[in-house]
Amino acid sequence: MNTTPLILLVEDEPKIARLLEDYLHNAGYRTHHLDDGLAVLPWVQAQTPAQTPDLILLDIMLPGRDGLTLCRELREHSPAPILMLTARMEEIDRLLGLELGADDYICKPFSPREVVARVKAHLRRIERLKTPLPDTSDSGLKLDLNGYRASLDGQALDLTPVEFRLLATLSAQPGRVFSRDQLLDRLYDDHRVVTDRTVDSHIKNLRRKLQSLAPQREFIHSVYGVGYRFEEG
Numbered sequence: 001m002n003t004t005p006l007i008l009l010v011e012d013e014p015k016i017a018r019l020l021e022d023y024l025h026n027a028g029y030r031t032h033h034l035d036d037g038l039a040v041l042p043w044v045q046a047q048t049p050a051q052t053p054d055l056i057l058l059d060i061m062l063p064g065r066d067g068l069t070l071c072r073e074l075r076e077h078s079p080a081p082i083l084m085l086t087a088r089m090e091e092i093d094r095l096l097g098l099e100l101g102a103d104d105y106i107c108k109p110f111s112p113r114e115v116v117a118r119v120k121a122h123l124r125r126i127e128r129l130k131t132p133l134p135d136t137s138d139s140g141l142k143l144d145l146n147g148y149r150a151s152l153d154g155q156a157l158d159l160t161p162v163e164f165r166l167l168a169t170l171s172a173q174p175g176r177v178f179s180r181d182q183l184l185d186r187l188y189d190d191h192r193v194v195t196d197r198t199v200d201s202h203i204k205n206l207r208r209k210l211q212s213l214a215p216q217r218e219f220i221h222s223v224y225g226v227g228y229r230f231e232e233g
Contacts, residue, residue, distance in 0.1 A: 009034070010058045012059065029119070036062065061087075080161075083106055167230075178228055
């Protein structure tokens with residue numbers, strides 16, 4: 001079995017696609033390139049578990065189907081980090097993409113070296129998350145770090161990778177208060193600029209999903225002026 005990470009590159013501009021593939025190959029990664037939004041989901045669904053991409057580079061402006069729609073659809077089939085390639089950096093697009101399951105944004109025009117650095121950072125983070133976490137069985141919460149799967153009281157939690165990492169960080173140390181900056185440091189290690197509002201958006205979505213399965217229990221508590229803590233409910 002080939003253990004070299006596979007990057008799915010979805011980009012309709014041939015020059016950009018060739019350039020990124022060259023840099024990714026030189027960095028030791030395998031790539032699969034698609035240039036039409038309509039082809040993405042069928043290709044991902046057709047892969048065996050051993051052939052699924054380890055990371056997805058996804059352009060927003062695509063023929064057939066746009067990247068934001070694809071991001072939401074991919075989240076139902078793949079836990080792989082999704083890095084959006086975009087020239088549209090309005091705040092609403094940034095937050096919309098994160099809420100749909102995107103892990104990161106890379107602005108066009110970009111340096112191919114920056115793209116490779118972001119790819120490496122996200123793949124390193126996945127490896128770090130394979131370290132066993134403390135048992136959270138008292139809360140009914142179970143985390144599968146290899147599969148990026150979570151369940152609460154035996155019911156599956158449909159989390160984005162960022163939400164999964166956020167929950168894993170908070171639940172690893174129940175009762176500890178994490179500031180927004182501390183959570184950002186654990187979620188994003190590539191030194192890009194993100195705002196407190198980004199963390200609050202992820203917390204809001206995570207709370208909603210937890211409460212949909214356990215409406216009488218509150219797991220994530222706000223500490224006014226400081227940040228958030230996890231309690232076992």
